[in-house]
Amino acid sequence: MDSALATPHEHAAHEEHEHVVLPQHRHHFETEEQQREAGSFGMWLFLLTEIMFFGGMFFAYLLYRNWYYPAFAAASNQLSVPLGAFNTVVLITSGFCMALGVWASEVRKKGLLVLMLILTTFFGLVFLGVKTVEYHEKYEKHHIPGDRFSISMFTNPAAYPETKDEKPLAPDMAQKTQIFFFLYFAMTGMHALHMIIGIGLLAWLIKRANRGDFTEGYVAPIENFGLYWHFVDIVWLFLFPLLYLINRHPLH
């Protein structure tokens, strides 16, 4: 059915456009621009489903923060703002390298594209490394929700040097800090999983870019991966202020 309908139509289009048939141009698209547009459109539909996916967790955070405000303020103050800010800068830099990679692919600079993809991967790995340090600190402080979770830093903050200026929470409210940490691990963990998947894809893209696949006019895989990587950046741009920053001055 495909060929029966498309063939006469395609012939007519070819004659009129002086169409250059490139290997990446699929026959069911009339022009390369149409193919590119369809690809971007599909990628954006996927990213919109991702917004809904992360949005559910952001909503849970919004609601529980309103319900258990003192616990969320106290627990949020246990996150390291310098590490979070450092990671934000690292991720923005990674996104910048990715954007330059898209440009390199568009202007057909193979060496630069490979370099930019490697830098994107490098900064992605730095981000995950810092995240590991942060997770490990939570493990040491017994701030991972579950059996071994300890509320003592929230019920008796005066006993710990890092919380000596905090006000103690009642034990029932202090238990709610587990909900903060649960959401913290769920949201940053799901974000990190997206980055790990992204780094896996980057390894594949670097291999193909090195072969010259994306510097002969076929930019779509680089461009669409760029959309994914920037989306992951955007999620972090919201996670950082919500988890690390907005409880520094709890309302009393």
Add this chain to the structure above:
Amino acid sequence: MSHSAIHTDAHDASNVTNPEHAEHHIVSPLQYTYVFLTLLVGTAITVGAAYVDLGVMNPVIALAIACFKATVVILFFMHVAYQSRLIKVTIASGFFMFLVLITMTLTDYLSRAWGLW
């Protein structure tokens, strides 16, 4: 093919005459650098603002800066500013849908114990 003639017209920036054939706009490294610097400045401001006691305005300012940064990333790093109307409106409707879902769900939670607190 009536639109093949229009297709060669590269000046249909807003994609009105030929919605399926968006021009491939290349964003320059200089533009990317401006976006990068904007994002760094935004990060610096948002961290600085977190240490100033602004009461209820702290989360408002933090989220406003995050929304601004996200918009800049979407428009330039993700090339939405140069995409066809079809893609622009699709993205906008996705965000609108997300806000509707948040608002409807909050409406439920916030109204359940109305007047009982």
